[in-house]
Amino acid sequence: MQIVERQNLQDLTQTFESGKKRKLTLFTVKLTCDYCSGNCLFLWEVVNPAKIDSNSRYETTELIQVYPEPEPQPRRMSSDAPPLVREIFREAALAETSGAYRLAGVGYRAVVEQITKEQGATGNNLHARITSLAAQGVPQNIVDAFHEARVVGNDAVHDGLAYSSEEIADIAELINEAVFVLYVQPTQRARMAAARAARRQAAKASS
Incomplete structure (x- = not known):
């Protein structure tokens, strides 16, 4: 997969119960599949990105596929059940x-x-x-x-x-x-x- 487009949507601040805060940035990321050349669109949430490039270090807090809509997965039951x-x-x-x-x-x-x-x-x-x-x-x-x-x-x-x-x-x-x-x-x-x-x-x- 190759990133072909990235757009900064919003800068956020998350506040914990302890009062500690951290900065988040929300991106949309468009990727192209090397095999089928199809495109996917993800919503990408990153902690404190000083810069986002191939050499930067960052922490992904959430990555959600929004297009194409992912196939629904069957619900599951706990392995503790018979x-x-x-x-x-x-x-x-x-x-x-x-x-x-x-x-x-x-x-x-x-x-x-x-x-x-x-x-x-x-x-x-x-x-x-x-x-x-x-x-x-x-x-x-x-x-x-x-x-x-x-x-x-x-x-x-x-x-x-x-x-x-x-x-x-x-x-x-x-x-x-x-x-x-x-x-x-x-x-x-x-x-x-x-x-x-x-x-x-x-x-x-x-x-």
Whole structure:
């Protein structure tokens, strides 16, 4: 990639809570690809640039591609979630990213169904299994979120109803929030507890 054009847009000052300040400069940068000769436009934020040339030193704080618009990336789930839950979520997210919102709705419903299995939920159908989670100590807002995902998936399967991109995104975010509470947060706390135990053990061994 070669820089073919650079334009200074604005000089900024960032103030931290400590009162310390630093100067930023915002550029637009046009680059040409050596392979395809296509052009890209980036918004480039730099700290304290005395001068910007091939020999200068600078710190990039942000680099955002604005043209061509980058391809949307499928949303991801934490690696602390069970593998099959992550796999189904990834497939649903791929459908969402491609604009297949009915399939995404069905996929996110399947994620919830897998989570209920992982949590040992009981019942003859998904509605009953989701509801049973409350008796296992799962917060009611998560139970409600899972029912939302269930209904959206059912609407897609039985009625061919396609929800909007924002509505499907909301379901995905609700699931990710639930996964944080059910899997990520407990795992993080277990790691911290293990780290504290290891520190105590090391301190006793050295004393």
